[in-house]
Amino acid sequence: MTALVTLERVGFSYPGSARPALRDVSVAIEAGTVTGVTGLVGAGASTLLLVAGGFAPRLTGGALTGARHLATERVGIVFATPWTQLTGLASTVLGEVAFGPASLGRPREAVLAAVERAIGDLGVAHLAERDPTTLSGGELQRVVVASILAMVPDLLVLDDPAAELDPAGADALYALLPSVAARGAAVLVATPDTERLARVADRVLALEDGRLVRSGPPGAVLDDTDVARIARAAGCPAPLPLDVAAAVERVVR
Amino acid sequence: MSGHAIRFEGVRFAYGGTEVLHGVTLDLPAGSAVAILGPNGAGKTTLTRLLIALLRPRAGRVTVGDWDVATKRPDEMARRVGYVFQHADQQLFERTVQRDVAFGPRCLGRPAAGVDRALEELGLVAVADVHPYDLPPPSRKLVALAGVLAMEPGVLVLDEPTAGLDRVGRDLVVAALRRRNAAGVTSVVVSHDVAFVAETAERVVVLREGVVAADAPVRKLLSDAAALAPLGLEPPPAAALGLALGLPGAPIRVEECVAALGGVRWRGA
Numbered sequence: 121m122t123a124l125v126t127l128e129r130v131g132f133s134y135p136g137s138a139r140p141a142l143r144d145v146s147v148a149i150e151a152g153t154v155t156g157v158t159g160l161v162g163a164g165a166s167t168l169l170l171v172a173g174g175f176a177p178r179l180t181g182g183a184l185t186g187a188r189h190l191a192t193e194r195v196g197i198v199f200a201t202p203w204t205q206l207t208g209l210a211s212t213v214l215g216e217v218a219f220g221p222a223s224l225g226r227p228r229e230a231v232l233a234a235v236e237r238a239i240g241d242l243g244v245a246h247l248a249e250r251d252p253t254t255l256s257g258g259e260l261q262r263v264v265v266a267s268i269l270a271m272v273p274d275l276l277v278l279d280d281p282a283a284e285l286d287p288a289g290a291d292a293l294y295a296l297l298p299s300v301a302a303r304g305a306a307v308l309v310a311t312p313d314t315e316r317l318a319r320v321a322d323r324v325l326a327l328e329d330g331r332l333v334r335s336g337p338p339g340a341v342l343d344d345t346d347v348a349r350i351a352r353a354a355g356c357p358a359p360l361p362l363d364v365a366a367a368v369e370r371v372v373r
Numbered sequence: 374m375s376g377h378a379i380r381f382e383g384v385r386f387a388y389g390g391t392e393v394l395h396g397v398t399l400d401l402p403a404g405s406a407v408a409i410l411g412p413n414g415a416g417k418t419t420l421t422r423l424l425i426a427l428l429r430p431r432a433g434r435v436t437v438g439d440w441d442v443a444t445k446r447p448d449e450m451a452r453r454v455g456y457v458f459q460h461a462d463q464q465l466f467e468r469t470v471q472r473d474v475a476f477g478p479r480c481l482g483r484p485a486a487g488v489d490r491a492l493e494e495l496g497l498v499a500v501a502d503v504h505p506y507d508l509p510p511p512s513r514k515l516v517a518l519a520g521v522l523a524m525e526p527g528v529l530v531l532d533e534p535t536a537g538l539d540r541v542g543r544d545l546v547v548a549a550l551r552r553r554n555a556a557g558v559t560s561v562v563v564s565h566d567v568a569f570v571a572e573t574a575e576r577v578v579v580l581r582e583g584v585v586a587a588d589a590p591v592r593k594l595l596s597d598a599a600a601l602a603p604l605g606l607e608p609p610p611a612a613a614l615g616l617a618l619g620l621p622g623a624p625i626r627v628e629e630c631v632a633a634l635g636g637v638r639w640r641g642a
Binding site: 159160161162166200201254255256257258259280283284285286287288289290312315344345346347349350351353354355356357363364365367368369370371372 | 388391411412413414418459460509510511512533536537538539540541542543565567568605606607609610611613614617618627628630631634635637638639640641642
């Protein structure tokens with residue numbers, strides 16, 4: 121597999137902060153995979169996304185140490201706050217989703233095909249003629265994800281992308297990530313929602329205080345889903361089951 | 374801190390020509406802990422914003438205790454209803470966390486002791502002197518909640534209080550909400566986090582397309598997968614595990630499920 125991002129002993133500090141947000145992180149993010157990033161608030165998960173995607177320090181300022189190799193310029197990022205990503209220039213959802221690929225100078229037919237696919241994937245085709253500013257937070261988040269997917273990024277970076285979504289919408293969004301990876305993209309997603317992460321991630325990176333402390337398949341890294349917490353408290357030995365089906369398998373009847 | 378009863382009576386609301394609440398009637402007794410669930414666009418946030426006079430219904434009546442909200446301004450409603458917006462950035466503006474949390478109580482003439490208590494219970498003492506916007510967004514969410522808790526309102530309205538929070542922050546919010554409910558505060562929580570709802574609510578109202586699609590005790594609804602499915606919801610993990618293993622007592626909370634699993638033997642032990 122092709123590594124789209126390689127970090128070697130990378131550290132990062134925000135402007136004016138004495139405390140590094142990332143310390144000595146080495147990792148490769150490969151095309152065709154979904155990589156999850158998890159950690160407590162302040163652990164550095166969002167910062168890792170910004171650094172891996174090439175957004176920090178370019179847009180944030182600050183100091184990067186170590187070596188970062190980004191093998192593509194086609195990087196899309198989705199934040200948890202969709203209204204911060206609206207162009208403000210489109211009066212319809214269709215126009216909003218088309219804005220990115222059109223701005224990249226792609227042929228009209230390619231733009232229309234990408235938009236159609238993206239709004240279909242995100243289940244927002246019925247909102248195509250709506251003014252984006254009149255949508256609910258969850259609807260808007262799906263529109264924003266569609267607008268990023270319509271640009272067909274090689275690297276898709278998502279920071280808690282389902283924070284605005286209802287359970288069905290969140291399930292659908294996470295279920296979409298492996299198919300985006302299957303089309304050849306590298307997907308990097310940070311979230312405290314370890315239940316959904318466990319379902320779709322090929323690999324999870326766990327951060328603590330800016331350091332990468334664990335890396336591997338979800339079952340080897342995650343231990344804080346609700347089911348895992350219940351199993352641990354009820355005396356289940358490691359590795360802890362992450363979901364209900366796994367827990368049922370572990371119970372001796 | 375005594376709670377107030379809330380009543381929505383045939384409430385209709387429209388954004389421009391689009392009606393999003395179609396005659397909602399709800400009675401929430403003083404001291405009740407109510408969660409409002411429902412898909413995106415169901416009208417959940419709109420319904421709660423009617424409680425603070427931020428929006429006005431096109432028809433129907435909203436009361437909080439003996440106050441008809443139609444006769445009050447938002448600043449007057451703030452004396453009874455503490456509202457935490459989904460996005461903390463909508464309500465943070467002071468230079469330090471401490472000043473922000475203290476702003477509400479100061480304006481309402483409430484005791485400063487509530488400020489220290491709120492900072493403490495949400496784990497914010499160590500960042501009390503930090504500018505709120507130097508904190509990560511999830512921490513800012515806790516600051517906004519602390520500012521409302523510090524006002525010690527009789528009614529708490531929280532819009533997606535756990536979105537973006539990690540386990541530690543989420544547990545702090547659970548504990549704070551339980552303490553307020555135990556003290557008699559009325560709480561209305563809009564959430565997609567069914568596990569959080571299981572931990573904190575006693576009653577669940579499900580809104581769909583602007584109408585009440587379900588209204589039931591939390592244990593009854595969240596332990597009934599068949600009733601939840603048509604509402605686009607699933608039982609929280611504790612309830613799902615309880616159902617899958619046939620555990621007694623219909624557990625819906627983590628500690629209930631752990632207790633019900635007492636004596637279970639695990640493979641690999």
